[in-house]
Amino acid sequence: MASLAFPQTNNHVSDHSTLSAPKFHFAGHGNLLRRCKSPRILRKRASYRAEGLIESAVDVPLLTGLEVIERLRAKREQLKVKQQFLAMYSSVLGGIVTDSAAMSIPLDDHMVHRGHGVFDTAAIMDGHLYELDQHLDRIHRSASMAKIRPPFDRETIRQILIRTVSVSQCRKGSLRYWLSAGPGDFQLSPSCCPESALYAVVIQDQSPLDSRGIKVITSSVPMKPPQFATMKSVNYLPNVLSKMDAEEVGAYAAIWLDDEGLVAEGPNMNVGFVTKERELLMPRFDKILSGCTAKRVLSLAEELVKEGKIKGIRVGDVMVEEGKGSEEMMLIGSGILVRSVIQWDDQVIGNGKEGPVAQALLNAILADMKSGPSSVRTPVPY
Amino acid sequence: MASLAFPQTNNHVSDHSTLSAPKFHFAGHGNLLRRCKSPRILRKRASYRAEGLIESAVDVPLLTGLEVIERLRAKREQLKVKQQFLAMYSSVLGGIVTDSAAMSIPLDDHMVHRGHGVFDTAAIMDGHLYELDQHLDRIHRSASMAKIRPPFDRETIRQILIRTVSVSQCRKGSLRYWLSAGPGDFQLSPSCCPESALYAVVIQDQSPLDSRGIKVITSSVPMKPPQFATMKSVNYLPNVLSKMDAEEVGAYAAIWLDDEGLVAEGPNMNVGFVTKERELLMPRFDKILSGCTAKRVLSLAEELVKEGKIKGIRVGDVMVEEGKGSEEMMLIGSGILVRSVIQWDDQVIGNGKEGPVAQALLNAILADMKSGPSSVRTPVPY
Numbered sequence: 001m002a003s004l005a006f007p008q009t010n011n012h013v014s015d016h017s018t019l020s021a022p023k024f025h026f027a028g029h030g031n032l033l034r035r036c037k038s039p040r041i042l043r044k045r046a047s048y049r050a051e052g053l054i055e056s057a058v059d060v061p062l063l064t065g066l067e068v069i070e071r072l073r074a075k076r077e078q079l080k081v082k083q084q085f086l087a088m089y090s091s092v093l094g095g096i097v098t099d100s101a102a103m104s105i106p107l108d109d110h111m112v113h114r115g116h117g118v119f120d121t122a123a124i125m126d127g128h129l130y131e132l133d134q135h136l137d138r139i140h141r142s143a144s145m146a147k148i149r150p151p152f153d154r155e156t157i158r159q160i161l162i163r164t165v166s167v168s169q170c171r172k173g174s175l176r177y178w179l180s181a182g183p184g185d186f187q188l189s190p191s192c193c194p195e196s197a198l199y200a201v202v203i204q205d206q207s208p209l210d211s212r213g214i215k216v217i218t219s220s221v222p223m224k225p226p227q228f229a230t231m232k233s234v235n236y237l238p239n240v241l242s243k244m245d246a247e248e249v250g251a252y253a254a255i256w257l258d259d260e261g262l263v264a265e266g267p268n269m270n271v272g273f274v275t276k277e278r279e280l281l282m283p284r285f286d287k288i289l290s291g292c293t294a295k296r297v298l299s300l301a302e303e304l305v306k307e308g309k310i311k312g313i314r315v316g317d318v319m320v321e322e323g324k325g326s327e328e329m330m331l332i333g334s335g336i337l338v339r340s341v342i343q344w345d346d347q348v349i350g351n352g353k354e355g356p357v358a359q360a361l362l363n364a365i366l367a368d369m370k371s372g373p374s375s376v377r378t379p380v381p382y
Numbered sequence: 383m384a385s386l387a388f389p390q391t392n393n394h395v396s397d398h399s400t401l402s403a404p405k406f407h408f409a410g411h412g413n414l415l416r417r418c419k420s421p422r423i424l425r426k427r428a429s430y431r432a433e434g435l436i437e438s439a440v441d442v443p444l445l446t447g448l449e450v451i452e453r454l455r456a457k458r459e460q461l462k463v464k465q466q467f468l469a470m471y472s473s474v475l476g477g478i479v480t481d482s483a484a485m486s487i488p489l490d491d492h493m494v495h496r497g498h499g500v501f502d503t504a505a506i507m508d509g510h511l512y513e514l515d516q517h518l519d520r521i522h523r524s525a526s527m528a529k530i531r532p533p534f535d536r537e538t539i540r541q542i543l544i545r546t547v548s549v550s551q552c553r554k555g556s557l558r559y560w561l562s563a564g565p566g567d568f569q570l571s572p573s574c575c576p577e578s579a580l581y582a583v584v585i586q587d588q589s590p591l592d593s594r595g596i597k598v599i600t601s602s603v604p605m606k607p608p609q610f611a612t613m614k615s616v617n618y619l620p621n622v623l624s625k626m627d628a629e630e631v632g633a634y635a636a637i638w639l640d641d642e643g644l645v646a647e648g649p650n651m652n653v654g655f656v657t658k659e660r661e662l663l664m665p666r667f668d669k670i671l672s673g674c675t676a677k678r679v680l681s682l683a684e685e686l687v688k689e690g691k692i693k694g695i696r697v698g699d700v701m702v703e704e705g706k707g708s709e710e711m712m713l714i715g716s717g718i719l720v721r722s723v724i725q726w727d728d729q730v731i732g733n734g735k736e737g738p739v740a741q742a743l744l745n746a747i748l749a750d751m752k753s754g755p756s757s758v759r760t761p762v763p764y
Contacts, residue, residue, distance in 0.1 A: 060471065060476075060477060060478055060542055060546070060549075061476070061477040061478070062477065062478050062479070062480065062549060063475060063477040063478065063479050063484070064479075064481070065451040065479075065481050065483065065484045066448075066451075067477075068451075068475055068479060069447040069448075069450075069451070071474075071475045071476060071477070072474065072475065072488070075474055075475075075565075076565075079565065079566070079576045079577065083490075083567035083568065083569075083574070088489060089442065092453075092454065092457055093445060093450055093453045093454065093457075094442075094443070094453065094457075095442060095443040095444065095445040095449075095453070096442055096444050096445065097444070097445050097446075097447075097450060098444065099446070099447050102445070102447045102450045103488065103490070104486035104487060104488050104489055105486060105487055105488075105489050105494055106485065106486050106487075107470060107485045107486055107487050107581060108465075108467065108485070108583075110622070111494065112487055112493065112494050112616070113501065113560070114616065114618040114619070114621070114622050115616050115617045115619045115622075116618070116619055116622045119495065146619060146623070147622075147623060147626055160442055163442045164442070167442075167444060176495070176568055178495070181622075183457075183458075184461070185465035185585075186465065186558055186583070186585060188618065188621060188622060188625050188650045189622070189625050189626065189629060190622065190626070191629065192465070194461045194462075199489060201489060201490075201568070203567075203568060221609070222607040222609055222610070225604040227603070227604055228619070228620065233619050234494070234495055234496065234497050235497045235617040235618075235619045235620075236495075236496040236497050236498070236570065236617075237496070237497045237498055237528060237610070237615050237617045238610065238617075239496070239570060240492070240496050240497075240498045240563075240570060240571070240572065241528070241529060243571050244529055244571065244572070268570045
C-alpha cells in the first residue's frame with residue numbers, strides 16, 4: 001500500500017506525480033522522501049499547504065486489487081451486518097461468489113449512478129422458491145418499462161437464479177435479483193452500456209416471524225406518478241424517506257395516498273382492509289405496484305369466504321375514512337407476509353388488536369409457502 | 383474455478399451440496415464425479431432434469447476473490463468502454479484504486495439497491511477543479527434532503543476529492559462523487575447501514591468540445607415532484623427514460639414542463655433563452671435542480687449586458703410559447719457547458735442556427751474555467 005498521506009513535518013513533503021500508475025508500490029516513507037528533489041515542487045507544496053489544499057489529517061492510500069478484497073472483508077467484519085449474504089451471481093463476472101467481500105457491482109453500472117435498474121425478490125422456504133415465476137413475470141414487465149433488455153432469456157435467468165440458491169445452500173431466506181442497463185460509462189444515456197446485467201443475492205433469514213400489530217402513518221413524501229409506481233425500479237428514495245419518516249415517530253411504515261386522495265400502498269408492501277361489511281378490500285393496482293403476495297392473498301382469501309370468515313373480496317377505490325374506520329387493516333408483501341395494523345395516524349383500527357382475518361391470511365400464506373401447489377413452489381436442487 | 387454446469391450426460395450429474403463454502407475448489411470434474419454416491423440424489427436430479435429445473439446450457443462457475451478481479455479486468459477490456467476511469471476513491475475501502483477492474487461498490491450499499499445516494503460533479507480543466515466548492519455546497523444540500531449524514535466533514539471530503547484527482551494525474555476531464563447511506567443489508571430502512579459512504583471517480587475527457595446546434599423535444603416522461611427535482615439523487619430513471627425518448631427520435635434531450643405547463647429543465651441540464659426583447663431568460667430554480675453552471679452563466683452574462691450583446695437577465699416563469707418563439711435557446715450544464723438548441727419539437731428556434739449569445743456564453747464559461755478567479759478554480763497539487 002502506498003500511503004498518500006501528507007505528513008505534517010516539512011521533511012515529509014512528497015512528490016505524488018508518480019503515483020498514477022496502477023498498483024505502483026512504494027517500499028515505505030524512505031522512498032517518498034527520496035523523491036522530494038525539486039525545490040520548485042517543495043515551494044509549490046508549501047504554497048498549497050498555506051492555502052489549505054493539503055490537509056495532513058486526510059490519509060488516502062493507493063490500493064492494489066488484492067488489498068481491495070482484504071479491506072472489503074475487514075470492513076464487512078467491522079460493520080457486523082446482521083444479514084448473512086450466502087451467494088451472489090453477477091453476469092458481469094459470469095459466475096457466482098460466496099465470499100461476501102466480493103459481492104460488488106461496478107461503480108459505472110447504470111443502475112448504480114442513474115438508478116437504471118429494476119429488481120424483484122422471491123422467498124426461500126423449506127428449500128423451495130416461493131412464487132418465483134410470478135416474480136419473474138413482474139421483473140420482466142419492470143425491465144420492459146425501464147427499457148432494459150435482459151442479458152439472457154427468461155428461462156436462462158430462471159436457471160441462474162435457481163443455481164445461485166442451490167450454491168448458497170440456503171433453505172430459508174430470500175433471493176433478490178436485479179436487471180440493470182449494465183456497466184459502460186457515467187453518461188446519462190445508456191447508449192454506451194454495451195451489455196445489460198443480471199445480479200442476484202441470496203440472504204439467509206435469521207429472524208423469527210413477528211406478527212405483532214404495528215402502527216402506520218400517512219406519508220408526507222410525494223408518491224411516484226403511476227408510470228414509476230407500477231415499475232419496480234431501484235429508484236426507491238421516496239420509499240426510503242417515507243419509511244424513515246415513519247420510523248422517526250415510532251411507526252412501522254407510512255401509507256401513500258394517490259393524487260385523488262385514495263389509499264394507495266405502503267413503501268414496499270400493499271395494504272388490505274376488512275370493512276365493516278366484512279369484505280376483504282384492497283386498492284386497485286393501476287397506480288401502485290402489482291403485489292405478488294397481495295394477489296396470492298386475494299386468491300387464498302376465497303377459502304375464507306367459503307369458511308364464512310369474510311363475506312366477500314373486493315379490489316377497488318379505498319377512501320381514507322373507510323380505511324381508518326375498517327374492522328381490520330393489514331400490510332401485505334413478500335417480506336412482511338401479512339401483518340396487522342392496529343393504528344393509523346391517531347386512529348385505532350378496529351379493537352386495536354391483531355385481527356383474526358389477518359391472522360388467517362398469514363396462516364394461509366405460510367401454508368402455501370410450505371405446501372402449496374407446484375405453480376407457486378419451485379424446488380431447488382441442492 | 384469450480385464449474386457448476388450440469389453437463390448433459392448422466393455420468394456427469396454431480397452433488398453440489400458441498401459448494402457453499404467460500405473459495406471451495408474442485409480440482410476438476412473427476413472430483414465432481416466421485417461425489418455422486420447417493421442413488422437418492424441421482425434419482426432426485428433425474429427428476430429435476432425432467433422438470434426442466436436443471437438446464438445444462440447454463441454454466442455458472444463459482445469464483446474466488448482473485449478470479450473476480452481477473453474477470454472484471456477481462457470484461458472491461460472486452461466491453462471496450464470509451465471513457466477512461468483513472469482513479470476511484472471509496473470510503474468503504476478507505477483508499478484509492480487506479481485499476482478500473484477494482485472500481486466497484488458493494489451490492490448491499492443502500493445507493494445501489496434503493497437509490498439512497500446523492501451525487502455531484504466538477505470539471506477538471508488545466509489541472510484545476512472548476513466550481514468545486516459550489517458543487518460541494520450542493521451535494522451537502524442534496525445529502526441533507528436525502529437524510530444522508532456524510533461520513534466525513536466538508537473539508538475532509540474536499541481534501542479526499544482533490545487527492546483523488548491528484549492521484550489520477552488527470553488534467554482535463556471530470557470528477558464525479560457520491561454520498562450514500564452506505565452498505566449494510568438489503569432492507570428498505572437504512573437503520574442497519576452503520577456507516578454512510580463516499581465514492582469518487584475521475585474520468586478522462588477524450589472528446590473534443592462539440593458546439594453544433596442540437597434538437598430537443600418535449601418530454602413525455604412525468605417530471606419529478608419539486609422535493610425530488612431539487613435534490614441531485616441517483617434516482618435518475620425518469621431522466622434516463624426522457625433522454626432515451628429523445629435519442630430515439632434523433633434529438634439530443636427532452637425538456638420537462640412543470641405541473642403548471644411552464645418550461646422546467648432538461649434531464650441533466652438547465653435551459654436558457656434569449657427572448658425577442660434580447661433578454662437572457664431562465665426558469666426559476668424552485669422546482670428544478672439548482673444548476674451550478676447555469677448560475678455561473680447568469681453571473682458571467684452580466685458582461686454581455688455591459689457589452690450590449692443582451693439587454694438584461696431574468697429568472698422567472700417561461701411559457702412554452704415564449705421559449706419556442708425565442709431568438710435563441712440553449713442547454714446549460716457542467717457536462718454540456720453551453721450549447722445552442724436550433725429546434726424544439728417542430729419549431730425551429732430563431733434562424734435555425736447556433737446563436738451568438740450562446741456562443742458568447744460558452745466562450746465566457748471556457749475562459750472562466752481556464753483563467754477565472756480562485757473562487758471557481760481549485761488547483762490540484764499533482
